[in-house]
Amino acid sequence: MHEMSLMSGMLSIANDALRGLNVKRVNAVTVSVGVLSNCLTDALELAFRSLSENTVFEGARLILCEKDFLAKCSVCGKEFTASGFPVACPACTSARLAIISGDEVYIESIDYEEEVCQKSQ
Amino acid sequence: MPKITVNKDVKDLNQQQADKNRALFSECGVFVINIIGSPGAGKTTLLENILPRLSKKFRVCVIEGDLATDNDAERIRKANIQAIQINTNGGCHLDAFMINKQLNAIDLANLDLLIIENVGNLVCPTGFDLGEDMRIVVMSIAEGDDKPHKYPIAVLNTDVIAITKTDLMPYIDADTAKMREAIHSIKPQVKVFETKKTSAGYEAHGLISYIEERVNAKII
Ligand SMILES: Nc1nc2c(ncn2[C@@H]2O[C@H](COP(=O)(O)OP(=O)(O)O)[C@@H](O)[C@H]2O)c(=O)[nH]1
Ligand SMILES: [Mg+2]
Ligand SMILES: [Zn+2]
Numbered sequence: 001m002h003e004m005s006l007m008s009g010m011l012s013i014a015n016d017a018l019r020g021l022n023v024k025r026v027n028a029v030t031v032s033v034g035v036l037s038n039c040l041t042d043a044l045e046l047a048f049r050s051l052s053e054n055t056v057f058e059g060a061r062l063i064l065c066e067k068d069f070l071a072k073c074s075v076c077g078k079e080f081t082a083s084g085f086p087v088a089c090p091a092c093t094s095a096r097l098a099i100i101s102g103d104e105v106y107i108e109s110i111d112y113e114e115e116v117c118q119k120s121q
Numbered sequence: 122m123p124k125i126t127v128n129k130d131v132k133d134l135n136q137q138q139a140d141k142n143r144a145l146f147s148e149c150g151v152f153v154i155n156i157i158g159s160p161g162a163g164k165t166t167l168l169e170n171i172l173p174r175l176s177k178k179f180r181v182c183v184i185e186g187d188l189a190t191d192n193d194a195e196r197i198r199k200a201n202i203q204a205i206q207i208n209t210n211g212g213c214h215l216d217a218f219m220i221n222k223q224l225n226a227i228d229l230a231n232l233d234l235l236i237i238e239n240v241g242n243l244v245c246p247t248g249f250d251l252g253e254d255m256r257i258v259v260m261s262i263a264e265g266d267d268k269p270h271k272y273p274i275a276v277l278n279t280d281v282i283a284i285t286k287t288d289l290m291p292y293i294d295a296d297t298a299k300m301r302e303a304i305h306s307i308k309p310q311v312k313v314f315e316t317k318k319t320s321a322g323y324e325a326h327g328l329i330s331y332i333e334e335r336v337n338a339k340i341i
Contacts, residue, residue, distance in 0.1 A: 002213050002245045009131035017127045027122065036274055038244045085273035086306040095309050103248060103274060106130035111122055 003039050007047035010107050011057065017110065018056065024115040028061040034102040035069050044105075056112070069102030135249050138217035142224075142252025149229040152179075152336040153237065155251050157275065158259030160241030163285035165193045167259060167316060168238060170323035171332070172200050179233035179336055184223055186215040186240045193238060203227070214246035215239050233340050247275045255335055257328075261286040266295040269303035276307040281314070283328055288317035 014029065029048070033039055041064050048062045071082045073089035074096040080089065087097055146153050158164050168183065175181055183204040185193040188211060197204035205223050207215060220237065227235070237253065239246040243260075258279040260268050263286050269276050276282070282304055284297050301313050314328035 005212055005214070005245070006131060009134075013129050013131065013134075014127060017125055017129070021123075021125065037248075038274070085270065095306060097277075099277065104130055104132065106132075107127040109124055109126045109128075111124045114123055 003043035004047045004051075006039065006105050007044060007051055010105070011048075011051055011055075014057070014107050014110060015055075017107075018112070021112070022115045022117070023056050024113045026057050026060040026110055026112045028063055028111040029057065030063040030065060030108045030110075032067050032104060032106055032108050033064050034067045034104045036099065036103040037105045039105055065108070067102060067104065070100040071097040071102075072100050073097055132248055135216050135218070138221060139250035139252040142217050142221055143254075145224070145229070146235070146252060146254070147339075149232070150340045151229055151232050151235050152255070152339045153235045153251070153253040154332070155237050155239060155246075155253035155256045156259060157239045157243065157246045157256060157279070158241065158261075159243045159264065162241070162243075162259045162261045162264065163316075164238050164241070164259050165196055166318075166323070167283060167285060167325065167328075168236065169196055169200060170316075171325050171329050172197065172202055172236075174329050175234060175332065175336075176200070176202055178333060179340075180231060181234045181236065182227050182232055184215075184220065184235065184237045186219075186238060188212075188240060209240055213240060213242050213244075214249050215251060216249045217251050220251045234336050243272045243275050247272075247278045254339060255281060255332075257281045257283055259283050259285055260300070261289075262295050262297055262300065263289050263293055266297070266299040267303060269300065269307055273307050276304055276311065279308075279311065281312045281328075281331070283325075284313060284315045286317060287315045288319060 045062055052058045069082045072079045073094055075094040076092040078089055078091040156164050181202055183197045185206045189208055191206035194204040194206035207219055256279040258275050262284055284300055287297055297315055304311050316325040
């Protein structure tokens with residue numbers, strides 16, 4: 001459910017990004033998936049397959065790049081990679097933190113093939 | 122082969138709208154609460170029971186988010202409070218755009234407090250700011266006292282947690298002290314309140330007083 005709605009948001013952003021470009025078909029879509037995003041890769045894959053049907057994205061490869069959980073200590077300011085919860089700052093042991101990254105899911109880039117224009121030969 | 126860089130997060134678009142909502146709410150002097158919790162955690166029951174007291178002091182309106190039906194909005198209207206139902210038809214959370222769309226049906230200039238009950242889900246809604254001043258995550262003790270450990274992002278992205286249904290403690294193997302400990306191991310600064318049904322009615326005094334304090338601090 002979650003993956004479906006995120007993927008549909010991502011594809012609408014991707015469509016906007018491709019607008020005005022001469023796209024024949026999309027070969028690959030690279031997506032950043034933070035470890036805290038609660039997204040299952042299989043469910044993202046399935047959402048992509050079903051939502052891309054009959055669009056330029058149909059048949060494209062979905063490349064999922066897992067992103068670490070980066071935290072910043074709210075007490076001493078140290079930035080560090082955390083492995084899970086509960087988190088303790090490696091410098092001062094505080095549990096007060098802000099997420100820098102790791103909860104995001106978004107399209108990084110799109111590889112596509114251009115339509116070859118025949119008329120101008 | 123051409124490649125285009127996108128790097129645009131759906132949540133960033135939502136955030137832009139949430140910031141606009143927040144600015145509008147501030148301009149109109151409206152305090153906004155976003156209530157998040159699993160289906161059946163006791164969100165609507167909590168609302169039904171805190172609204173009579175809150176509506177004595179403040180002009181209140183409620184937005185109810187659900188996959189389907191307007192049952193929850195109906196429950197709120199029984200207390201003579203304006204309630205607007207949003208059906209997401211399968212969508213697992215409310216977003217800032219959906220809230221904005223409802224605002225022309227609300228007289229913001231003559232409102233003090235807007236309470237939004239999000240779609241029953243402890244995962245998806247946590248990443249979507251609606252423009253609220255305060256978020257309340259509702260976790261019932263019946264869901265188990267290790268719930269905070271299973272949903273750390275929900276804990277991390279809130280300032281207030283209501284542990285509901287503590288009247289059920291004698292019947293289940295769960296302890297509010299353990300739940301508090303679990304919450305504070307993830308985020309020490311979260312304010313925790315307990316609520317329960319008793320033969321004398323519903324108890325949520327601590328939470329109500331805290332809400333009153335926060336609303337007063339904004340609208341006065
Ligand atoms: N024993 C007990 N039951 C509760 C309490 N709060 C809610 N419930 C029950 O839990 C069920 C789900 O509550 P509801 O408010 O609809 O949950 P929501 O899905 O989070 O809005 C209902 O049958 C309520 O009567 C409580 O404090 N104690
Ligand atoms: Mg409800
Ligand atoms: Zn530190």
